[in-house]
Amino acid sequence: MTQFPDVSRSQELYKRAGELIPGWTQLISRRADQFARGVSPIYAQRAKGSHFIDVDENEYIDWVNAVGAIILGHADDVVDGAVKEQIDRGSLYTLNSPLEIELAEELCKTIPSAQMVRYTKGGGEACSVAARIARGTTGRDKILVCGYHGWHDWYQAANYGVDPESGEYPFAGIEPTGVPRALAGSVIPFTIPSPS
Numbered sequence: 001m002t003q004f005p006d007v008s009r010s011q012e013l014y015k016r017a018g019e020l021i022p023g024w025t026q027l028i029s030r031r032a033d034q035f036a037r038g039v040s041p042i043y044a045q046r047a048k049g050s051h052f053i054d055v056d057e058n059e060y061i062d063w064v065n066a067v068g069a070i071i072l073g074h075a076d077d078v079v080d081g082a083v084k085e086q087i088d089r090g091s092l093y094t095l096n097s098p099l100e101i102e103l104a105e106e107l108c109k110t111i112p113s114a115q116m117v118r119y120t121k122g123g124g125e126a127c128s129v130a131a132r133i134a135r136g137t138t139g140r141d142k143i144l145v146c147g148y149h150g151w152h153d154w155y156q157a158a159n160y161g162v163d164p165e166s167g168e169y170p171f172a173g174i175e176p177t178g179v180p181r182a183l184a185g186s187v188i189p190f191t192i193p194s195p196s
């Protein structure tokens with residue numbers, strides 16, 4: 001018989017989160033209902049390389065890999081060493097840091113199509129900037145999208161085109177409450193048909 005790990009501490013924390021944090025988590029793809037509820041871990045406490053340990057002390061291979069963000073694995077020694085060194089020199093200045101120029105030069109060298117670099121603080125913000133640039137340079141308002149791009153109005157307006165309960169786009173049960181109705185029709189979602 002398959003032995004499932006005990007994830008009771010995870011479950012307890014999730015219950016507490018539900019009382020304090022709207023939607024439980026900071027990312028929809030981290031919600032318990034995205035995985036096998038009652039069996040999958042919900043909270044991690046440490047990670048190294050390709051493995052992580054949940055709050056119930058179970059160890060797993062992290063196939064999801066921080067939704068693809070941790071390309072060198074968890075707690076990489078070189079990356080973490082550099083971050084720790086910088087923390088000792090201060091991590092947020094009133095002035096600019098020369099490191100932003102060094103990184104921009106590195107990115108332009110590495111990405112053939114990149115001529116200049118503008119940093120943003122999150123994925124949704126980066127997508128909003130891209131939508132603004134696209135509309136500004138083409139003079140056209142309609143944007144075709146596929147997949148998830150954050151919670152900002154320009155993108156969530158896509159939910160006006162579909163039945164929120166159907167789960168069609170982008171997540172079942174999420175209604176575009178608070179998104180201006182004037183944006184309805186400005187973003188057109190499409191899904192790539194699965195091979196039959």
Ligand SMILES: Cc1ncc(COP(=O)(O)O)c(C=O)c1O
Binds near residue numbers: 122151
């Ligand atoms: C493709 C894509 N764009 C945008 C976002 C939103 O990023 P953030 O939560 O950093 O705003 C995500 C988040 O999962 C994403 O997967």
